[in-house]
Amino acid sequence: MSGAVLEEMKTHAREAYPEECCGFLIGAGVSAEDDGPRAILALERARNESDGPRQRRFLIPAEELRQMERRVEPSGRTVVGFYHSHPDHPARPSQLDQDGAWPGYSYVVLSVNPADVPDVAAFQLDPDSLAFREVRLSILDTPALPPARTGGQARA
Amino acid sequence: MAKAAVKVPAPLRGFAGGASEVVLEGSTVGEVVRALARANPALERHLFTAEGRLRTSVTIYLNDQDIRFLGREGAPLKDGDIVSIVPAIAGGAPAPRRKAPHGRPRPNAKSSRERAFSREELSRYSRHLSLPEIGVAGQRKLRRAKVLLVGAGGLGAPAALYLAAAGVGEIGLVDFDSVELSNLQRQVLYTTSDVGRPKIERAKERVEALNPGTRVVPYPQRLTAQNALDILRPYDVIVDGSDNFPTRYLVNDAAVLLRKPDVYGSVFRFEGQLSVFDAERGPCYRCLYPEPPPPELVPSCAEAGVLGVLPGLIGILQATETLKILLGRGTSMVGRLLLFDALGLEFRELKVRKNPRCVLCSPRASQKGLIDYPAFCGVPDPAAGPSERVVPQVEPEALRAELRSHEPPFVVDVRGRGEWEIGHLPAAHLIPKEELSERLDEIPRGAKLVLYCRTGVRSTAATRLLLDRGFENVRVLRGGINAWAERVDRSLPQY
Numbered sequence: 001m002s003g004a005v006l007e008e009m010k011t012h013a014r015e016a017y018p019e020e021c022c023g024f025l026i027g028a029g030v031s032a033e034d035d036g037p038r039a040i041l042a043l044e045r046a047r048n049e050s051d052g053p054r055q056r057r058f059l060i061p062a063e064e065l066r067q068m069e070r071r072v073e074p075s076g077r078t079v080v081g082f083y084h085s086h087p088d089h090p091a092r093p094s095q096l097d098q099d100g101a102w103p104g105y106s107y108v109v110l111s112v113n114p115a116d117v118p119d120v121a122a123f124q125l126d127p128d129s130l131a132f133r134e135v136r137l138s139i140l141d142t143p144a145l146p147p148a149r150t151g152g153q154a155r156a
Numbered sequence: 157m158a159k160a161a162v163k164v165p166a167p168l169r170g171f172a173g174g175a176s177e178v179v180l181e182g183s184t185v186g187e188v189v190r191a192l193a194r195a196n197p198a199l200e201r202h203l204f205t206a207e208g209r210l211r212t213s214v215t216i217y218l219n220d221q222d223i224r225f226l227g228r229e230g231a232p233l234k235d236g237d238i239v240s241i242v243p244a245i246a247g248g249a250p251a252p253r254r255k256a257p258h259g260r261p262r263p264n265a266k267s268s269r270e271r272a273f274s275r276e277e278l279s280r281y282s283r284h285l286s287l288p289e290i291g292v293a294g295q296r297k298l299r300r301a302k303v304l305l306v307g308a309g310g311l312g313a314p315a316a317l318y319l320a321a322a323g324v325g326e327i328g329l330v331d332f333d334s335v336e337l338s339n340l341q342r343q344v345l346y347t348t349s350d351v352g353r354p355k356i357e358r359a360k361e362r363v364e365a366l367n368p369g370t371r372v373v374p375y376p377q378r379l380t381a382q383n384a385l386d387i388l389r390p391y392d393v394i395v396d397g398s399d400n401f402p403t404r405y406l407v408n409d410a411a412v413l414l415r416k417p418d419v420y421g422s423v424f425r426f427e428g429q430l431s432v433f434d435a436e437r438g439p440c441y442r443c444l445y446p447e448p449p450p451p452e453l454v455p456s457c458a459e460a461g462v463l464g465v466l467p468g469l470i471g472i473l474q475a476t477e478t479l480k481i482l483l484g485r486g487t488s489m490v491g492r493l494l495l496f497d498a499l500g501l502e503f504r505e506l507k508v509r510k511n512p513r514c515v516l517c518s519p520r521a522s523q524k525g526l527i528d529y530p531a532f533c534g535v536p537d538p539a540a541g542p543s544e545r546v547v548p549q550v551e552p553e554a555l556r557a558e559l560r561s562h563e564p565p566f567v568v569d570v571r572g573r574g575e576w577e578i579g580h581l582p583a584a585h586l587i588p589k590e591e592l593s594e595r596l597d598e599i600p601r602g603a604k605l606v607l608y609c610r611t612g613v614r615s616t617a618a619t620r621l622l623l624d625r626g627f628e629n630v631r632v633l634r635g636g637i638n639a640w641a642e643r644v645d646r647s648l649p650q651y
Contacts, residue, residue, distance in 0.1 A: 018271045020248065022245070047389075047390045049389065049390055050246065050248070052248070053300075054300070055271070056248045057246070057247075057248035058245075058246065058247060058248060059244065059245070059246040060244065060245040060246070061215075061244055061389075062214070062215030062222075062242040062243065062244045063215070063222070063242075065242050065243065065244070065245065066215075066217065066240065066242045067386075069165065069242075078165070078166040078167075079165070079166070079167075080166065080167055081167070082245050084247060093247070094247065094248060096246075096247050096248045097247035097248065098247075099247075100213060100244075100245060100246040100247045101247070102167070102168065102202055102243050103167075103168070103170075103171055103198060103202075104167035104168045104169070104170055104171060105167045105168075106167075127171060127198045130201070
């Protein structure tokens with residue numbers, strides 16, 4: 001994803017603190033043969049509608065996902081994954097996150113505390129083991145930033 | 157057996173053979189989803205539990221409807237139906253580190269994870285905290301709560317202030333109006349210098365100034381059947397402070413469909429009403445009023461008038477009921493309709509029962525979604541833009557010219573006496589609309605007639621009545637006396 005998209009995500013996490021924020025990762029339509037890195041083109045915020053304590057739980061109802069899919073479809077895009085934050089907790093998916101995850105989707109978790117968003121990481125669910133494995137999250141900087149940081153692996 | 161197309165979300169296509177749509181045969185939704193799962197084991201465990209039941213974390217849509225409302229997996233299929241699979245996405249941070257080795261969180265983990273109240277908050281809410289029925293636990297419930305106020309006017313203004321004062325964490329406000337001078341007789345959230353400003357903007361300022369811990373989410377728009385479900389969904393309690401029937405029915409219906417309580421308040425002249433509609437526990441608004449009254453019989457507050465303090469009282473009662481719901485304390489107003497008469501200062505109560513045939517909330521409910529509310533209530537939809545008027549009209553400037561001519565029209569004011577005394581057109585005749593049918597002989601047949609009221613609603617209905625009774629050449633002053641005061645005679649007050 002671009003630095004701008006990452007910033008948006010971090011801002012959402014900060015704003016939602018101390019609750020978990022959640023939202024959609026929007027990418028281009030995914031083809032079955034696509035093995036290359038998945039591009040996250042944009043974000044869309046979702047409301048955390050968990051009935052539980054929203055500092056430790058999040059829920060995006062199916063209806064919201066459905067509506068979001070319909071919204072982005074005309075521009076050839078699709079929902080490729082979801083992001084959510086862990087207030088005062090590392091950017092590692094929990095058992096609960098894993099239980100609720102689906103293969104094929106990308107999951108980004110942010111760690112957020114009152115001062116900062118110190119960590120962001122991406123994961124996908126392995127369909128065979130049903131366990132999360134971490135995937136590389138590359139932040140592609142816009143041309144305005146110094147060339148030394150372009151394109152490299154970064155976990156900002 | 158029918159052939160249905162099962163739509164697979166893009167990221168899952170790799171697990172469904174690469175296709176975005178799979179055509180399968182079956183007679184029910186359950187059958188085709190099972191067929192999909194059998195053919196694609198990677199999806200099976202996400203769709204079904206070990207016991208073979210459809211997981212609750214997956215929502216299945218048949219065409220555009222959630223199968224929950226169609227008989228779940230038993231919903232029958234027709235050829236060409238589209239079944240969509242939509243996962244619910246949930247998760248959460250792991251339990252706090254001080255957990256037992258086998259991974260179960262401690263029983264008090266919930267309260268230790270939530271942000272503690274600051275010293276300032278403890279001071280602010282001290283009067284709540286000393287009540288055993290509230291205490292820190294109750295105050296936390298309020299802080300976690302989200303309340304949506306539909307309308308930031310006479311009822312919404314006091315409710316918003318008091319709910320924020322009480323420490324409700326988030327308040328949504330739906331209102332698209334701007335502050336008018338005539339609002340200040342009762343809408344105490346606003347000041348004289350706010351006249352002309354959008355209400356929501358100012359309300360947010362005032363509420364957040366009172367309590368910075370309350371987040372105000374503005375919705376400066378009209379609530380419609382297209383946006384109501386999305387707007388209401390995130391909130392715990394809905395407070396209906398609207399001023400018209402289409403919105404009342406819309407709010408009720410959306411709240412019933414979303415399973416949320418609707419705290420209802422209304423005012424009219426010197427009378428107020430209060431109740432809580434919660435279809436899970438009792439009647440809904442439609443159980444009480446299955447049909448709206450014909451629009452001509454219902455003047456708005458603007459036309460009928462209202463004692464300024466009345467919405468203040470009812471609005472605070474609405475806030476009271478909201479707090480009781482959030483705290484889980486006290487005896488609810490569900491199933492009870494409070495009637496208040498300000499002149500006698502009397503409170504009366506009626507029992508309201510759930511209607512076993514209610515089209516919305518009974519087991520035999522036929523209405524599954526939102527409908528066209530303006531049509532239901534028989535009013536022209538203001539959101540639909542300028543609609544074609546059925547009755548002939550005359551613009552204020554044209555009427556002025558006609559009044560100066562050799563053959564001025566006969567002008568009838570159909571408002572009430574009190575409004576007449578605020579100001580009226582010269583040479584007009586006062587025949588209040590309610591008295592019109594008995595006083596038809598006072599109106600010369602064959603003359604050019606012009607009827608007016610405040611903005612045109614009553615006079616339009618009155619004109620139709622005259623036309624039905626055989627009068628010809630009847631027109632409505634477009635925009636009523638308010639438009640006349642604005643454009644022709646600025647010495648008259650608008651109200």
